[in-house]
Amino acid sequence: MVRQLIRNVILDETNERYHLIIKDGIFEAIEKADDMEVDAENFDFVFDGKGRVAVPGFVESHIHLDKALIADRLPNRSGTLQEALSVTAQLKSTFTKEDIEERAEKALQLLIKHGTTHVRTHAEFDPVGGFHGFEVIMDLKEKYKDYIEMQVVAFPQEGILKSPGTEDLMRRAMEMGADVVGGIPYNDSDIEKHLEIVFGLAKEFGKPIDLHQDFFDSSEKQTIELVARKTIEHGFTGRMGVGHLTSLGDCSGQKLEEIIALMSEAGISVMSLPMTDLHLGGRSDEKNVRRAVTPIRKLRDGGVNVVLASNNIRNPFTPYGNGDLLQVAMLAIPVAHLGGADDLPTVLPMITHKAAEAIGITNYGFTVGNPGTVVVLDTKRYQDAIIDIPKRLLSIFKGNIILENKDQVYLNLP
Numbered sequence: 001m002v003r004q005l006i007r008n009v010i011l012d013e014t015n016e017r018y019h020l021i022i023k024d025g026i027f028e029a030i031e032k033a034d035d036m037e038v039d040a041e042n043f044d045f046v047f048d049g050k051g052r053v054a055v056p057g058f059v060e061s062h063i064h065l066d067k068a069l070i071a072d073r074l075p076n077r078s079g080t081l082q083e084a085l086s087v088t089a090q091l092k093s094t095f096t097k098e099d100i101e102e103r104a105e106k107a108l109q110l111l112i113k114h115g116t117t118h119v120r121t122h123a124e125f126d127p128v129g130g131f132h133g134f135e136v137i138m139d140l141k142e143k144y145k146d147y148i149e150m151q152v153v154a155f156p157q158e159g160i161l162k163s164p165g166t167e168d169l170m171r172r173a174m175e176m177g178a179d180v181v182g183g184i185p186y187n188d189s190d191i192e193k194h195l196e197i198v199f200g201l202a203k204e205f206g207k208p209i210d211l212h213q214d215f216f217d218s219s220e221k222q223t224i225e226l227v228a229r230k231t232i233e234h235g236f237t238g239r240m241g242v243g244h245l246t247s248l249g250d251c252s253g254q255k256l257e258e259i260i261a262l263m264s265e266a267g268i269s270v271m272s273l274p275m276t277d278l279h280l281g282g283r284s285d286e287k288n289v290r291r292a293v294t295p296i297r298k299l300r301d302g303g304v305n306v307v308l309a310s311n312n313i314r315n316p317f318t319p320y321g322n323g324d325l326l327q328v329a330m331l332a333i334p335v336a337h338l339g340g341a342d343d344l345p346t347v348l349p350m351i352t353h354k355a356a357e358a359i360g361i362t363n364y365g366f367t368v369g370n371p372g373t374v375v376v377l378d379t380k381r382y383q384d385a386i387i388d389i390p391k392r393l394l395s396i397f398k399g400n401i402i403l404e405n406k407d408q409v410y411l412n413l414p
């Protein structure tokens with residue numbers, strides 16, 4: 001039996017201190033520090049947070065590990081989505097299994113190093129490139145299972161109908177153990193048929209769906225209403241996630257309210273990806289360049305679960321990023337007007353609890369009986385957990401100590 005004590009940590013906006021006890025990888029007790037007598041001698045491991053904030057790990061709800069860290073190989077000079085797609089397609093033909101493995105593993109370690117404990121990654125395949133990348137990601141999921149919980153999305157980047165043979169490959173990916181059916185309606189020839197194939201596979205394998213919804217600056221070609229209606233029709237309420245959805249940023253008034261109400265009814269989660277959307281969006285604007293990010297506050301206020309994720313780390317879609325979700329959240333604060341007194345407290349959940357909900361993790365959080373996963377941040381006020389961009393002092397995943405930065409806590413200062 002292994003027992004670990006994480007003492008004097010702040011878990012919520014009350015800023016009260018708690019003690020956490022993990023026994024054999026599971027939370028055994030979570031109590032206010034004042035209410036619990038603890039004797040450090042009874043534990044195999046003790047960490048004193050001294051009033052620092054702890055979160056149950058960061059949740060990266062949308063990332064592409066298989067095409068991370070390629071920005072230096074072939075640049076996307078225009079910064080447009082079109083060039084990002086064509087540059088990536090060229091590069092993909094040069095990827096070997098070893099190359100993908102090396103980069104994906106490095107990207108995964110960047111996430112872990114920054115306190116990410118859960119990740120949903122889109123892994124692609126196509127009739128030309130085959131399953132090299134997909135197999136690498138499935139192997140990493142197994143190799144890192146004691147360090148991070150990974151969900152793999154079967155992702156048809158080049159479209160399904162546009163790229164004949166892809167439907168069969170998707171079925172094979174699901175048989176190989178993919179956790180989620182992916183889709184990319186904005187990059188296919190027939191959106192209705194694309195969606196029917198995706199819903200069909202999700203039903204066949206009993207899995208949720210995660211779509212790359214759209215990447216448009218304008219709302220003219222939005223299809224989120226169609227997706228929401230189909231989600232209800234096919235009985236996928238609460239099991240649909242959509243990434244980007246930048247077209248909604250161009251919607252307003254009654255129309256926007258109607259769409260948001262429909263999305264809320266369909267239980268759709270939105271993964272906003274501001275690092276990518278800001279880089280690729282609004283490229284045709286000569287002045288007052290649009291932010292091209294989905295309307296995060298309006299979605300949130302309309303009852304839609306809206307969360308924040310990275311999408312990419314250093315590639316033609318996103319030529320920066322270091323795998324730190326706190327930096328993504330920090331970027332979203334000014335971009336989406338989330339810095340107000342009432343808004344700021346809603347941001348941290350977008351990379352923790354709300355993100356966990358978006359990807360269907362049910363045993364997440366500081367509850368007795370849940371996996372003993374905790375990340376301690378070097379900040380002393382819950383409300384500052386993002387804007388301090390604090391160092392990660394401790395990361396424990398299911399009782400497994402992954403990161404411990406004693407220097408930060410035990411600085412010999414008053």
Ligand SMILES: [Zn+2]
Nearest residue numbers: 122212243311
């Ligand atoms: Zn993506």
